[in-house]
Amino acid sequence: MKRSVRPTCASSREPLLDLLATEFDEAQQAFALFDDLLQHERYNHGFCLRLFAVARQRTDASWSIRRLAVLMLEHQILKLHPGDLDDFDFVLTQLNLKEASGQGVVRSVLEEGYSTTDLRRFIPEFRRRLARLNRIHRKVKGRKTPLAALGDFIALSHYECRLTLARYLFTPEDIVTEILGHLQVTRGVKDPGASQPAFVDAEAARGRALLPEYEATILRKLCEGSRIYWVSATTSSAINSLVEYPATTVVLVVKPPGSDIEFEIKRAGRKEQAPLNVVFARNGHTVPPSHRLDGGSMQWLLRYEAKSASQLSAVYRLVHGVEAPMAHYVSRTTISTVPVRGGEVQTLTYFTEPQAFGKGFREMRVAMKESVAAFRAEGHPNRLDLPGDLGLTAQFIGMTSPTQA
Numbered sequence: 001m002k003r004s005v006r007p008t009c010a011s012s013r014e015p016l017l018d019l020l021a022t023e024f025d026e027a028q029q030a031f032a033l034f035d036d037l038l039q040h041e042r043y044n045h046g047f048c049l050r051l052f053a054v055a056r057q058r059t060d061a062s063w064s065i066r067r068l069a070v071l072m073l074e075h076q077i078l079k080l081h082p083g084d085l086d087d088f089d090f091v092l093t094q095l096n097l098k099e100a101s102g103q104g105v106v107r108s109v110l111e112e113g114y115s116t117t118d119l120r121r122f123i124p125e126f127r128r129r130l131a132r133l134n135r136i137h138r139k140v141k142g143r144k145t146p147l148a149a150l151g152d153f154i155a156l157s158h159y160e161c162r163l164t165l166a167r168y169l170f171t172p173e174d175i176v177t178e179i180l181g182h183l184q185v186t187r188g189v190k191d192p193g194a195s196q197p198a199f200v201d202a203e204a205a206r207g208r209a210l211l212p213e214y215e216a217t218i219l220r221k222l223c224e225g226s227r228i229y230w231v232s233a234t235t236s237s238a239i240n241s242l243v244e245y246p247a248t249t250v251v252l253v254v255k256p257p258g259s260d261i262e263f264e265i266k267r268a269g270r271k272e273q274a275p276l277n278v279v280f281a282r283n284g285h286t287v288p289p290s291h292r293l294d295g296g297s298m299q300w301l302l303r304y305e306a307k308s309a310s311q312l313s314a315v316y317r318l319v320h321g322v323e324a325p326m327a328h329y330v331s332r333t334t335i336s337t338v339p340v341r342g343g344e345v346q347t348l349t350y351f352t353e354p355q356a357f358g359k360g361f362r363e364m365r366v367a368m369k370e371s372v373a374a375f376r377a378e379g380h381p382n383r384l385d386l387p388g389d390l391g392l393t394a395q396f397i398g399m400t401s402p403t404q405a
Helices: 011-025 027-039 045-056 062-078 085-094 105-113 119-137 145-156 174-179 199-210 213-223 299-319 349-352 361-377 388-400
Strands: 184-191 227-230 252-254 263-266 333-335 335-342 341-344 402-404
Touching: 011 027, 011 145, 027 045, 027 062, 027 213, 045 062, 062 119, 085 119, 085 174, 085 184, 119 184, 174 184, 174 213, 199 213, 199 299, 213 263, 227 333, 227 335, 299 402, 335 349, 341 349, 349 388, 361 388
Parallel strands: none
Antiparallel strands: 184 227, 184 333, 252 263, 333 402, 335 341
């Protein structure tokens, strides 16, 4: 007779610790949270207070533990009935969605897609947002929860954009700091685009104005200064990551917590090779002029795209009376330095010296010479004719002006 095998449950301390050790550097801290979560099968005020504190800790809790606390808080709130007004009053006040003495929720929720500030009508909408992850929450059933279900719960906690409450518990400064931790950053110079039509800046300003304050602050901080953002070895390509480097692309996508808005950084270099390269042909076929600078974008092309997108956006709005379902170009920065092992180097040095560029230097220089000749034949206005290796690099950079948007 064959004995049936039952799934391991969360009541088994050692298997749970083993699971947490694979997911968290602070396994004991995570275990303490799960121990509380699994013993409270109903909403518990004291446990919620603890979760609020952990989620907001910027020094005593790691980012992964803070994300876990946010998801556990959502799990607890989902146990509340919409008619539990006192408990919801407490929760919404803690989230700064309601003033302690106020009768309704703050008006900023309307920018986030909610339809009302009336407390009684807001609560069902709020719960519906949290309930989008019910397929995960319903599997958590106290001490009888299978370890596989807890594994799904932990996996979900890794994705900030899926955590509805994270936008109220993580500050924009928290998010920008976390974003920068997944990237390489070098220097650039803001592209003023002095010759571009005024409507380009107007559409960019309109795009920023349409954002909720949380996303607008994150975007503003990312655009501050003249930073250039590059993919790094630790940048994830997993869908729904806070910073995603989508497979087969050379862009970065930032997905703020609890948001359906994305910011794209175009372009951010190659991940496992030279961040910027020059390519003239692939598989026996010449590449389009816009692809000769591999891993990056050309300034003139980004200016053209921004102008065209702004025109289309304005025309669409005039015709249909609503905002166009398309992206806004909000910032451009010309690249001054490129990341290399041990630091960063000027673009001239990077494309001219083999020790700065690294593997594939000889092939890159051949492609650069072919690209410069092709640009000239195509009527590029840059007429620099400088001799030597440095002169060839200066011509190519003058023709492409590597820029990020």
